Amino acid sequence: MLNRIIIMGRLTRDPELRRTQSGTAVTSFAVAVDRNFKEKDGSRMTDFIDVVAWRQTAEFAAKHFCKGRMAVVEGSLQMRDWTDKDGNKRRSAEVIADSIYFGDNKRDSETPAEQNTEVAEFSEIDEEDGELPF
Numbered sequence: 001m002l003n004r005i006i007i008m009g010r011l012t013r014d015p016e017l018r019r020t021q022s023g024t025a026v027t028s029f030a031v032a033v034d035r036n037f038k039e040k041d042g043s044r045m046t047d048f049i050d051v052v053a054w055r056q057t058a059e060f061a062a063k064h065f066c067k068g069r070m071a072v073v074e075g076s077l078q079m080r081d082w083t084d085k086d087g088n089k090r091r092s093a094e095v096i097a098d099s100i101y102f103g104d105n106k107r108d109s110e111t112p113a114e115q116n117t118e119v120a121e122f123s124e125i126d127e128e129d130g131e132l133p134f
Contacts, residue, residue, distance in 0.1 A: 004076060
């Protein structure tokens, strides 16, 4: 059996980080994904796809992603049956994220005003610096 999905789009809301009773991190958000074809008027239809991430992936998404940010989500499609408040049976599809990647760079997702406020500062480092990423 094979159940793999990769989607790329912009987050429609900030990820909501929660914890289960046992302390496991979980976050949910939606991604707006344009369809590949255009309508007769030249516009594109957009699908809003729900995403759920667990553990470290959830913490990463909540820390580094926000509404409007482009994301690439890799995972599996899961169908979930539930009952609404009126007792009607419902079915939802959601992507269970294994990995989430940046689909843009931070500068692309900022407004021009935000881009002008960033000033890069560099400092000398030596081989004894314990904060080196390599």
